[in-house]
Amino acid sequence: MNDPTRRILLGRVIGAFGVRGEAKIESWTEPREAIFRYQPWTLRDAAGNERELSGVRGKPQGKHLVATFPGVDDRNIIEAMVGTEIFVPRAALPPPRPDEFYWVDLEGLRVINADGRSFGTVSHLFSTGANDVLVARGDKERLIPFVQPEFVTRVDFEAGEIGVDWDPDF
Known part of the structure; x- marks a missing residue:
């Protein structure tokens, strides 16, 4: 049940926001802003390429979140990342309360x-x-x-x- 090496899909990049390289993020955490607490992220693109990223910051914006990735300030980079999945290790999540589970x-x-x-x-x-x-x-x-x-x-x-x-x- 609690395999610390298992990675959990918490969200994905769904679009670019603005012109300064911010990303629109879909989060499946509750509350949705909690995704920023669980870092580092492993980003996996559609081709299966993965990279680890820490220091992502963000805030709610409408139905989604807007995130700033360290070192990214170009909208074109974010547009190329659309569909990228966001994973974290299962061990990064807090333990569930009694009678709750993930x-x-x-x-x-x-x-x-x-x-x-x-x-x-x-x-x-x-x-x-x-x-x-x-x-x-x-x-x-x-x-x-x-x-x-x-x-x-x-x-x-x-x-x-x-x-x-x-x-x-x-």
Whole structure:
């Protein structure tokens, strides 16, 4: 669950802002500005090239964040970075509070319904705006609303599984 070498995707560069080399950042942290607390960043471009970067500063701007990268003052450089993903080591994140967890820590756990039937393992989670959704992949892919305790009845890291109240045919 808590592999310190694992990297976590926290956001990406989505555009240039202004003419002085600032970047528009999409952040998936809560609150979104927290992304600047977790550095150094590993930036990975579409070709898979990676580089480490520290000292990024930023602020909220509308629905996104505006970031300044050290040594970058050219809009063209930022435009070339659009789509670049921002990763940090899992160990850089603070420990979750009791009864809380990071989505990434759920990936790979077995998903078992109330009748003991295995739905496979957690592939990933995503947010719909109305609720979060757990994606379990096994004999087929199941999308299970991550609503506790109605559909997700337990999360047991020691056993490596998540209990769900979900119809296997749905």
